[in-house]
Amino acid sequence: MTLRSAAPPHNAGFDLKQWMQVQLHDVERALEEWVVSKPDVATGCRAPQDLINAMRYAVLDGGKRLRPLLVLAGYDAAQNQAGGQDAFVQSRVAALRAACAVELIHAYSLVHDDMPCMDNDVLRRGKATVHVKFGEAGALLAGDALQALAFELLTPDDGSVAPLTQAGLCGLLARAAGSSGMAGGQAIDLASVGRVLDEQHLREMHQQKTGALLRCSVLMGAHCASASASALHALEIYGGAIGLAFQVVDDILDVTSDSATLGKTAGKDADNDKPTYVSLMGLQGSQQYAKRLLDQALSALDQSGLNNTAALAALADMVVNRTH
Amino acid sequence: MTLRSAAPPHNAGFDLKQWMQVQLHDVERALEEWVVSKPDVATGCRAPQDLINAMRYAVLDGGKRLRPLLVLAGYDAAQNQAGGQDAFVQSRVAALRAACAVELIHAYSLVHDDMPCMDNDVLRRGKATVHVKFGEAGALLAGDALQALAFELLTPDDGSVAPLTQAGLCGLLARAAGSSGMAGGQAIDLASVGRVLDEQHLREMHQQKTGALLRCSVLMGAHCASASASALHALEIYGGAIGLAFQVVDDILDVTSDSATLGKTAGKDADNDKPTYVSLMGLQGSQQYAKRLLDQALSALDQSGLNNTAALAALADMVVNRTH
Numbered sequence: 001m002t003l004r005s006a007a008p009p010h011n012a013g014f015d016l017k018q019w020m021q022v023q024l025h026d027v028e029r030a031l032e033e034w035v036v037s038k039p040d041v042a043t044g045c046r047a048p049q050d051l052i053n054a055m056r057y058a059v060l061d062g063g064k065r066l067r068p069l070l071v072l073a074g075y076d077a078a079q080n081q082a083g084g085q086d087a088f089v090q091s092r093v094a095a096l097r098a099a100c101a102v103e104l105i106h107a108y109s110l111v112h113d114d115m116p117c118m119d120n121d122v123l124r125r126g127k128a129t130v131h132v133k134f135g136e137a138g139a140l141l142a143g144d145a146l147q148a149l150a151f152e153l154l155t156p157d158d159g160s161v162a163p164l165t166q167a168g169l170c171g172l173l174a175r176a177a178g179s180s181g182m183a184g185g186q187a188i189d190l191a192s193v194g195r196v197l198d199e200q201h202l203r204e205m206h207q208q209k210t211g212a213l214l215r216c217s218v219l220m221g222a223h224c225a226s227a228s229a230s231a232l233h234a235l236e237i238y239g240g241a242i243g244l245a246f247q248v249v250d251d252i253l254d255v256t257s258d259s260a261t262l263g264k265t266a267g268k269d270a271d272n273d274k275p276t277y278v279s280l281m282g283l284q285g286s287q288q289y290a291k292r293l294l295d296q297a298l299s300a301l302d303q304s305g306l307n308n309t310a311a312l313a314a315l316a317d318m319v320v321n322r323t324h
Numbered sequence: 325m326t327l328r329s330a331a332p333p334h335n336a337g338f339d340l341k342q343w344m345q346v347q348l349h350d351v352e353r354a355l356e357e358w359v360v361s362k363p364d365v366a367t368g369c370r371a372p373q374d375l376i377n378a379m380r381y382a383v384l385d386g387g388k389r390l391r392p393l394l395v396l397a398g399y400d401a402a403q404n405q406a407g408g409q410d411a412f413v414q415s416r417v418a419a420l421r422a423a424c425a426v427e428l429i430h431a432y433s434l435v436h437d438d439m440p441c442m443d444n445d446v447l448r449r450g451k452a453t454v455h456v457k458f459g460e461a462g463a464l465l466a467g468d469a470l471q472a473l474a475f476e477l478l479t480p481d482d483g484s485v486a487p488l489t490q491a492g493l494c495g496l497l498a499r500a501a502g503s504s505g506m507a508g509g510q511a512i513d514l515a516s517v518g519r520v521l522d523e524q525h526l527r528e529m530h531q532q533k534t535g536a537l538l539r540c541s542v543l544m545g546a547h548c549a550s551a552s553a554s555a556l557h558a559l560e561i562y563g564g565a566i567g568l569a570f571q572v573v574d575d576i577l578d579v580t581s582d583s584a585t586l587g588k589t590a591g592k593d594a595d596n597d598k599p600t601y602v603s604l605m606g607l608q609g610s611q612q613y614a615k616r617l618l619d620q621a622l623s624a625l626d627q628s629g630l631n632n633t634a635a636l637a638a639l640a641d642m643v644v645n646r647t648h
Contacts, residue, residue: 037503037504038504039504040499040504040505040536042539042560043504043531043532043535043536043539043564045504045505045508045528045531045532045536046504046508047502047503047504047508047511048503048508048511048512048515050511050515051503051507051508051511052503055503108468109468112464112465112468115464117459117460117461117464118461118464135441136441137441137442137514138511138514140436140439140441140442140464141436141507141510141511141514143468144432144433144436144467144468144471144501144507145502145503145507145508145511147468147471147472148471148498148499148501148502148503148505148507149498149502149503150498151475151494151495151497151498152495152498152499152502154494154498155491155492155494155495155498156495157495163487163488163490163491163492164487164491166487166490166491166494166495167479167487167488167490167491167494168479168487170475170478170479170490170491170494171475171476171479171480171481171490173475174472174473174474174475174476174478174479175364175472175476177468177472178371178469178472178473178476179361179371179372179375179376179379179469179472179473180361180362180363180364180367180369180370180371181364181369181472183375183465183468183469183472184369184370184371184372184375184469186465187371187372187374187375187462187465187469188372190461190462190465191372191374204369207367207369208367208369211367212364212367212369215366215367236366240367
């Protein structure tokens with residue numbers, strides 16, 4: 001019997017479903033409250049309702065909220081109450097803001113990605129895409145405004161989040177969303193249609209396109225709880241592994257699932273002649289690779305020195321074993 | 325003789341041309357240095373060169389840089405060297421980052437605004453627009469990545485800008501760019517084509533569409549220099565007035581100038597049946613209104629309690645008396 005198998009599983013006694021229920025309740029309520037038309041403090045100007053409607057349509061009532069869950073699980077893992085109850089309340093508020101901010105960035109990327117000049121998709125989360133419902137200009141502006149709102153959520157001026165935390169969160173999110181993160185990955189993706197990518201280039205594309213924001217989610221949560229440098233390092237490895245695993249599983253589901261289950265158009269990548277893990281490694285090879293990435297993620301948690309990693313471990317398992 | 329006319333003019337002995345030359349040199353060099361493909365610290369991933377090329381095309385070698393100049397003039401006005409030389413160097417670095425960040429937001433808004441689903445313009449600053457040169461998807465992503473890069477510039481992780489300053493700058497910029505600022509104004513503008521707006525609604529649209537970012541520029545500069553609350557209040561009034569004046573003059577130039585002088589398509593607003601100050605107040609009425617706004621801006625500077633407002637005063641004058 002090895003040491004590893006003798007150790008208790010990461011999530012012994014942990015009820016993911018219940019944990020998720022609590023977190024998602026907070027996230028949905030916060031998004032509902034924060035994606036609204038409020039008068040600007042200085043000018044009194046309000047966001048036009050049409051724009052807010054498109055933003056809310058893009059964000060509310062849909063989506064797995066994986067990124068917010070990773071933020072809050074990263075927060076739980078790194079959180080200790082050494083600062084006392086006040087510090088706990090303040091850092092948890094910061095984590096909830098971070099969770100929503102990451103989701104807004106994710107939502108904006110989907111809105112723009114679905115537009116006719118990009119993937120030209122009409123179905124998302126089982127609903128008409130934003131440009132189908134609000135027009136292309138409406139979708140373009142809603143996406144732009146969602147990105148700005150993400151940074152607005154991270155910088156409340158009511159003293160509820162410490163400036164040091166605000167600055168760190170904005171920096172992490174900006175880097176993950178930008179040209180060497182998500183937007184860069186989208187650009188590589190566009191340029192790669194019809195081309196053969198080797199595993200290294202496929203991995204680099206996904207590290208940017210999907211991985212950057214997933215990794216950033218975990219780190220933002222940990223940042224709110226003032227995690228140590230060594231813990232952050234372990235969480236980066238965890239985040240990188242599940243970021244990649246997420247995409248591998250996405251590619252697997254694109255060929256093994258149907259549109260109704262996925263809530264989006266299945267078989268699309270193959271139709272668009274996009275390189276995928278399945279086209280590169282085959283179905284079985286991709287499944288094995290996803291399992292290896294899960295092991296990597298769990299092993300990073302083992303080495304993190306953090307005690308409360310049950311939610312992160314359970315989420316990693318969920319990412320790899322999901323069916324949609 | 326009134327006190328006002330007896331007082332020395334705001335810019336007595338001030339050489340705007342020379343001041344601008346120094347500031348623009350720094351801004352152009354900084355943009356050249358900061359809008360590049362650098363490997364991400366964590367993943368080693370680089371921004372794809374195509375994307376960076378489109379971003380650089382949108383930002384470099386063009387534009388009046390009015391917003392960066394306002395940031396740096398706001399900084400000059402509020403700056404005092406009470407903190408000693410080190411604090412001065414640090415705050416000036418912050419102001420230069422803020423100047424470039426605002427310009428990136430402005431540049432991204434032009435890229436998206438020119439796209440076929442919005443204004444469908446092919447000429448900007450005398451050059452082909454970004455989507456004409458890089459395709460629609462390329463323009464969409466370049467704009468998205470420019471917005472993220474703005475927040476990245478504001479949050480360096482090298483200790484060169486204090487976290488308190490970073491947080492304040494991100495908050496100001498996010499609010500000015502978002503749904504109750506620039507993006508909101510664009511949405512109102514789109515919805516107003518072919519409709520008659522009264523003066524109040526036209527003003528509100530422009531306060532958001534153009535005014536928010538111009539006002540924000542002045543405040544971001546002042547924030548870097550830790551301006552007092554009363555000084556910030558006066559600068560808000562200044563920024564609001566010249567923000568509006570800028571748009572009034574834009575509307576005037578749209579009917580009195582030609583495409584070659586403007587570097588963009590003239591007569592476009594009338595062609596698109598958009599409400600303008602000229603259609604509302606007539607040409608002469610608009611010119612008088614612009615002058616009144618200039619007086620408002622200068623009078624706010626008088627009351628700001630700040631000594632070094634020569635650059636702000638000269639820029640206000642330039643905004644109102646420009647020919648393109």
